[in-house]
Amino acid sequence: MNLARFPRRRYTPHATAIEPLDNLSAALGGPRIHIKRDDTLGLAAGGNKTRKLEFLVADALAQGADTLITVGAVQSNHCRLTLAAAAREGLKCRLVLEERVPGSYDPAASGNNFLFDLMGVETIKVAPAGTNLDEAMTSIGADLAGQGRRGYVIPGGGSNPLGALGYVACANEIIEQGFEMGLAFDHIVCASGSAGTHAGLLVGLHGRGAGIPLIGVNVRRPRAEQESNVHALAVATAKLLGVPAPERAEVTALDEWVGPGYSLPSDEMVEAVRMLARLEGVLLDPVYTGKAMAGLIGLARRGAFKSGETVLFVHTGGSPALYAYQDVLRS
């Protein structure tokens, strides 16, 4: 596996820490839970998209782009980080925000939405759910071309094979850190949304023959659909890298913690966000990591992990969205 063949910008000058969550582990009565602090990655407020953007923005620069174009939900962490990368590189950024919940876009909202304005987004186009988002982005690119500019389209969540390389790199980092720290992980748990994180980790773990099962916790889609998405992206990512692809049977994307729907609060999410804040001083987010951690807690309570096992939770960031959910998260 030779990731060095791919041009890469560097937005985090260090590996993210792996820390024990002793208080959470004690509260759940085992297993031993550790956390991979990808919420501390570089660019504004960190999170998983920073790893994907290292490869995607390097490609945009190689193609002579002056503007990044991307899409996300109204409180999108991916849009916040794409905009931050654009600012860092001296590029412009145009966003398409999909109203996955009708009426949910509020230009005066807090959280990531506030940061879009603060970091100088060039334009925001709000699209109702069901809009052909690829077409919306292509048409922005065509407008820019008409002005003599050059746009670079980044798919939702940065989840194409090039972006997923960021999480292949993360899998390598986890394997090296586990070795250095004397930690043999029995399971790894992550949120599974646009699938790049899940697919990239899977390709990295499989390619290194790590033998660590990976559990994705869905935030939006039914299990079978999400597992197919993750597998298709994993196969394409493995092909790009020239490594063997994981089998479909290696993909697990549980859908029991989606709750009422994408971005909609659930009791389990609220409990997980409060537990991590109060037991560990760690901020999760209401849309992704709160639900993924709810999955880990639920699995631990139902005995899915043995008490002596070591479980790694990949904290993919998102805390700015907490400020847009104060009404459900306050005591």
Ligand SMILES: Cc1ncc(COP(=O)(O)O)c(C=O)c1O
């Ligand atoms: C904080 C956070 N965690 C997890 C995810 C899910 O990652 P992916 O889209 O790569 O599946 C996202 C996606 O936007 C996110 O913002």
